[in-house]
Amino acid sequence: MADMQASGFAVELDALTLARAQRADAAARECIYRLYADAAYSLALRLTGRPADAEDVVQEGFVKAFERIGSYRGEAPFGAWLKRLMVNAAIDRLRHERRWPADPDAVEGLPVTTHAAEARIDALGLLARLSPAARSVVWLHQMEGYSHPEIAAMFGHSESWSKSLLARSLDRLREWLQAEDKPR
Amino acid sequence: MSERLDDYLRDLPAVPAPDMLWPRIQHHLRERRRRRRRLIALASAASLALWVGQVWRVPTPAPAAPDPAAGMVDLRALDHALQAAYDRGAADAEIDALWRARAAALQQTEPEGDFDAPILRL
16 A cells, blocks of 8 residues: 655655556545645645635546546655645646736735634645745745746746746745744 | 746735636536537538438439430321321311311421521531
8 A cells, every 4th residue: 555654745645556447446546636635735735725716626636647647657655646746736727817916927826814814824834825836936936846947938927027027036935934923 | 026026926825716717617628519419410410411302312304305216206107097087088187187286296207496597508
């Protein structure tokens, strides 16, 4: 079965479950979903910033994964392959929704006012204060290891846009982090 | 500070996926499969209908061309009838009717063409 020492997308998928899922076995598919669902949802939430959008992204990502699992040949670990599908689904959704504000260079997002949004902050931390574009660029570059050319291609912007937005977002995050560390 | 920020991001808690998400994904997968099967069935039915239509198409009868041989037979019969009518001394009305019928039969035996065209060769 899966390697229980690892977590998130790093969890390894055993060959038998994979083979069964490739034959459209429902139990194997559910097993794969249970292994990666939390990691997928956390990633989607950090990229989209909204629980409803994150659910749609996870749904789209898993549906695509199960439809294409027959062509998965194991060139990359299964978790990495699935994560790539989730990231693409999230970026597609953000682009379709035109969630980029009129000013795509904006670092800060809108102020949080609702109770539901406050709950979301716990999962996103300081990322919740960033604009959708800034948050996605920070997460993809710092946590997922995407390069600036890759990010620029995904968002349909230039590399310098990606570099500039990342630098300004990281500066802002550091400021906020420092402010949180100061005794009140 | 950079490392501190990376650690902060890495340590953000994982968020459990909502319980209703898996049934939703299953439902979506079933719907997509059903839609795909319906499309395949429709495409197969359309191809079959096309094939059957081509194979079983009833040939449309071509418009019947006048049979010159049949016209000649009629003409000969009318000639015999006329001869017989003269022989027995038939009334003028009967003989006129036979001549009109012969003229009509003669017209049917003649090929269509430009009758106003000058005759260049005999």
